[in-house]
Amino acid sequence: MMEFSRWKIWMVIIATVFGIFYSLPNFLPQDMRETMARYYLPSQVLNLGLDLQGGSYLLLEVDTDALAREKTANLTEDVRSTLRQKSINFSGLAATSEAVNVRITDAAQFETALTELQRLPQPLPKNPSIRDINVVRGDNQTISLKFTPDGRRADAASAVDTSIEIVRRRVDSLGTKEPTILRQGANRIVVQAPGESDPEQLKRVIGQTAKLTFQMVDETISPADAQAGRVPPGSELLISENPGEPYLVVKKRVLVSGDNLTSASVGTDQYNRPAIDFRFDGQGARKFGDATAQNIGKRFAIILDGKIVSAPTIQSAITGGSGQITGTFSTQEASELVNVLKGGALPAPLKVEEQKTVGAELGADSVAKGQFSTLIAFISVVIFMILAYGFLFGGISVAALLVNLTLLVAGMSVTQATLTLPGIAGLILTLAMAVDANVLIYERMRDEAAAGRSVIGALDAGFSRAIETILDANITTLGAALIMFAFGAGPVRGFAWTLSLGVITSVFSAVFVTQILLVWWYRSARPKKLPI
Amino acid sequence: MAWPLIKLLPAKTNFRFVAFSKIAAIISVVAVIGSMALTLIPFEGPCGGLNCGVDFKGGTVLEMNLGGKSVDLAKLRGALTGDEGLHDVQVQGVGENNTAAMIRFETPEGGNPAQKVEEIKTHLSGQFEGAQYTRTEVVGPKVSGELLTGGVVALFMAIGLMMVYIWFRFEWQFGLGAAIGLLHDVILTFGLFALFDLEFTLTAVAAILTIIGYSMNDTVVVFDRLRENLRKYKKLPLGDVIDLSINETLSRTIITGVTAIMALLGLAILGGEALFSFSVALMFGIIIGTYSSIYVAAPVILIWGVNRNDADAEIVDMGGFKGKR
Numbered sequence: 011m012m013e014f015s016r017w018k019i020w021m022v023i024i025a026t027v028f029g030i031f032y033s034l035p036n037f038l039p040q041d042m043r044e045t046m047a048r049y050y051l052p053s054q055v056l057n058l059g060l061d062l063q064g065g066s067y068l069l070l071e072v073d074t075d076a077l078a079r080e081k082t083a084n085l086t087e088d089v090r091s092t093l094r095q096k097s098i099n100f101s102g103l104a105a106t107s108e109a110v111n112v113r114i115t116d117a118a119q120f121e122t123a124l125t126e127l128q129r130l131p132q133p134l135p136k137n138p139s140i141r142d143i144n145v146v147r148g149d150n151q152t153i154s155l156k157f158t159p160d161g162r163r164a165d166a167a168s169a170v171d172t173s174i175e176i177v178r179r180r181v182d183s184l185g186t187k188e189p190t191i192l193r194q195g196a197n198r199i200v201v202q203a204p205g206e207s208d209p210e211q212l213k214r215v216i217g218q219t220a221k222l223t224f225q226m227v228d229e230t231i232s233p234a235d236a237q238a239g240r241v242p243p244g245s246e247l248l249i250s251e252n253p254g255e256p257y258l259v260v261k262k263r264v265l266v267s268g269d270n271l272t273s274a275s276v277g278t279d280q281y282n283r284p285a286i287d288f289r290f291d292g293q294g295a296r297k298f299g300d301a302t303a304q305n306i307g308k309r310f311a312i313i314l315d316g317k318i319v320s321a322p323t324i325q326s327a328i329t330g331g332s333g334q335i336t337g338t339f340s341t342q343e344a345s346e347l348v349n350v351l352k353g354g355a356l357p358a359p360l361k362v363e364e365q366k367t368v369g370a371e372l373g374a375d376s377v378a379k380g381q382f383s384t385l386i387a388f389i390s391v392v393i394f395m396i397l398a399y400g401f402l403f404g405g406i407s408v409a410a411l412l413v414n415l416t417l418l419v420a421g422m423s424v425t426q427a428t429l430t431l432p433g434i435a436g437l438i439l440t441l442a443m444a445v446d447a448n449v450l451i452y453e454r455m456r457d458e459a460a461a462g463r464s465v466i467g468a469l470d471a472g473f474s475r476a477i478e479t480i481l482d483a484n485i486t487t488l489g490a491a492l493i494m495f496a497f498g499a500g501p502v503r504g505f506a507w508t509l510s511l512g513v514i515t516s517v518f519s520a521v522f523v524t525q526i527l528l529v530w531w532y533r534s535a536r537p538k539k540l541p542i
Numbered sequence: 543m544a545w546p547l548i549k550l551l552p553a554k555t556n557f558r559f560v561a562f563s564k565i566a567a568i569i570s571v572v573a574v575i576g577s578m579a580l581t582l583i584p585f586e587g588p589c590g591g592l593n594c595g596v597d598f599k600g601g602t603v604l605e606m607n608l609g610g611k612s613v614d615l616a617k618l619r620g621a622l623t624g625d626e627g628l629h630d631v632q633v634q635g636v637g638e639n640n641t642a643a644m645i646r647f648e649t650p651e652g653g654n655p656a657q658k659v660e661e662i663k664t665h666l667s668g669q670f671e672g673a674q675y676t677r678t679e680v681v682g683p684k685v686s687g688e689l690l691t692g693g694v695v696a697l698f699m700a701i702g703l704m705m706v707y708i709w710f711r712f713e714w715q716f717g718l719g720a721a722i723g724l725l726h727d728v729i730l731t732f733g734l735f736a737l738f739d740l741e742f743t744l745t746a747v748a749a750i751l752t753i754i755g756y757s758m759n760d761t762v763v764v765f766d767r768l769r770e771n772l773r774k775y776k777k778l779p780l781g782d783v784i785d786l787s788i789n790e791t792l793s794r795t796i797i798t799g800v801t802a803i804m805a806l807l808g809l810a811i812l813g814g815e816a817l818f819s820f821s822v823a824l825m826f827g828i829i830i831g832t833y834s835s836i837y838v839a840a841p842v843i844l845i846w847g848v849n850r851n852d853a854d855a856e857i858v859d860m861g862g863f864k865g866k867r
Binding site: 061069071210213217361362363364365366367368369371372375376379380382383386387390391394395396397398399400403404431432434435436438439441442443445446449450452453456457460475478479482483484485486487489490491493494496497498502505506509541542 | 546547548549554605657659660674675676677678679680681682684685692693695696699700703704707708711744745747748749751752754755756758759762763766767770790791793794797798800801802804805806808809812813814816817820821824
């Protein structure tokens with residue numbers, strides 16, 4: 011112990027300087043930090059968790075069941091239109107949760123039907139040798155189109171990826187300060203928006219699927235009849251937002267969808283009410299032009315998330331590729347809708363599984379209490395150590411503790427680990443555990459001195475014997491912290507990280523800082539007797 | 543008066559810890575059984591006798607204030623019970639003169655629970671002018687189940703890992719002793735939560751894991767000295783070696799324990815409601831952890847004994863002369 015290489019001293023000095031350097035921004039005002047950032051100096055401060063700075067946490071689940079249902083419905087329509095186009099007679103077209111079944115009436119047409127339907131499956135983008143649907147020949151001239159498990163999985167995975175991308179775009183469009191958007195598990199998304207952002211708006215904007223479609227109104231049947239349950243196949247009854255006609259029957263076939271939008275903006279209609287101007291891409295414009303040209307005098311419906319927003323009559327073919335959605339929007343609704351449409355539609359609805367919102371005021375209150383308790387804890391530990399071990403040995407442990415705290419704050423700032431309210435408690439406990447290393451060393455020295463060793467013998471033996479215990483004890487604590495990090499959620503993780511960093515910095519400072527200071531003291535004072 | 547105060551602690555104590563281990567064993571067994579009964583009874587729901595927070599039970603918590611004015615709790619209760627589809631509504635005043643109210647209820651079932659909660663907020667804002675919501679927590683039943691499983695898995699993983707580590711570093715008897723000691727601590731802490739009806743949340747799991755860490759730390763310090771003394775005093779009966787080791791580490795145990803409790807005491811008093819049960823649990827755990835190192839982990843070794851003729855034990859380490867002079 012008494013002879014240590016120069017690199018140890020340098021390591022401690024460098025680490026301490028770095029610690030001060032990187033923890034400093036926490037004690038500086040905002041504008042000074044901004045100046046520092048401009049000169050590439052460290053400017054990162056402790057990353058406070060939502061419970062401390064206020065904000066919203068949303069755990070969203072991508073509704074993959076709804077996605078599967080939609081895919082089944084689309085396939086049913088595809089089968090219907092494919093067979094109709096080829097004038098093949100069929101009956102019993104029905105969907106189950108795993109497959110779509112159809113019976114071909116005429117035995118002579120069966121092979122043609124099979125060939126046609128075999129065109130429907132698509133290869134998976136990531137594994138082209140596997141298709142999303144298997145077309146299987148059944149008994150009694152039936153054909154069933156079964157979804158493959160691989161196909162389902164690929165659909166779900168891509169839906170989650172797309173959803174994350176879209177959620178990010180939408181949150182960004184709100185101008186939220188530093189949002190965090192992460193994938194969790196197979197089909198969940200975590201959104202964290204710190205600060206004073208409006209959680210209601212956030213949820214409204216994220217929760218909207220924004221599936222925009224243009225479909226023809228089915229005028230062969232009155233909504234009243236349809237409500238009685240006589241909806242023709244290929245049509246559906248939808249709720250309309252127009253109070254004049256609460257229900258309308260529309261054809262299921264989609265003329266154009268929101269996927270073909272290139273731009274959307276808030277405009278005004280002829281009565282000067284807020285409306286949404288939109289523009290289609292080339293393909294969308296052509297489809298929309300064709301459809302409107304064929305259906306002059308008929309009505310089409312603009313459908314957003316399963317609700318009819320408006321159902322205008324086609325006066326003339328609309329070939330320019332632009333149009334306007336009118337409805338009963340408020341200005342705010344219109345501008346939110348525009349942002350959502352620009353960001354694109356979610357492939358599947360998102361369900362809010364968990365929500366936490368903490369007001370900024372409550373957070374600030376927690377920070378103040380946390381700071382105060384940490385300060386009190388620090389002061390009481392300092393007083394206790396000095397009372398117990400005197401100014402010299404107590405002082406050495408306080409110095410080690412200070413280095414430890416500096417390194418810990420610097421480490422937390424640099425790694426941008428989230429400091430939560432329980433994390434503050436972890437920090438306070440770290441103070442006590444850091445002192446434990448000093449206590450172990452000192453008590454061991456006392457033992458060795460009592461056993462009759464000289465001062466240098468006691469220092470040396472006490473130190474090297476205690477190190478082993480310190481390492482064993484701290485490795486086990488580190489193990490517990492790592493498990494918390496791996497299995498814990500939210501606040502527990504933040505706590506675990508604080509504890510882990512604390513263990514590492516406290517071993518460093520207790521072992522090296524204490525050692526160096528003790529040796530300096532010994533060399534300069536040449537004591538005959540341990541002062542403890 | 544002696545200065546520094548450490549001189550008041552005698553360098554050598556001779557308490558007969560092992561002599562009391564039978565009484566301690568009875569106390570421990572009774573406490574463990576009592577805690578388990580408190581935690582598990584009644585055998586319903588995922589939490590039994592624990593007062594689970596929304597994290598584990600699922601549910602919704604709203605904190606409402608009227609910008610400083612006091613909240614009429616009776617009116618609030620009436621407004622909520624009138625609303626159909628809400629179960630298990632609890633309303634609780636917060637602060638002096640009820641300047642805020644904490645509202646809890648089961649998260650409504652159906653597709654989008656968060657949506658329903660919004661409707662309730664709007665409904666309340668209609669009846670209470672200027673209502674602000676400082677905290678909203680909605681946990682669906684799916685998530686809460688997963689959080690509970692995750693928490694329990696983490697606890698057992700931690701104990702298992704500690705046992706394996708101690709087994710490698712020491713001997714299997716030490717690992718077993720440590721693991722039994724940890725289980726003892728965990729069960730008693732559960733008992734504390736059940737007895738005082740403290741809210742059991744994710745944060746409480748963090749507290750228990752920390753207690754495991756601390757208790758382990760303490761146990762390792764005793765074990766380390768025990769191993770060393772087993773090598774040093776080969777002829778001494780095992781019980782005496784255990785006594786000696788505990789006595790030798792006693793001063794450290796006391797000082798570290800006092801420091802930790804002192805640091806946490808400030809937190810319990812000043813940290814506010816959010817951290818109160820957390821810091822109380824930690825303080826309790828520190829005391830229990832210290833006790834279990836002495837009276838649970840060490841006696842387990844006494845029961846099973848250790849192989850003192852191990853080749854490893856032949857290396858007599860007189861300690862300390864590793865570095866150069």
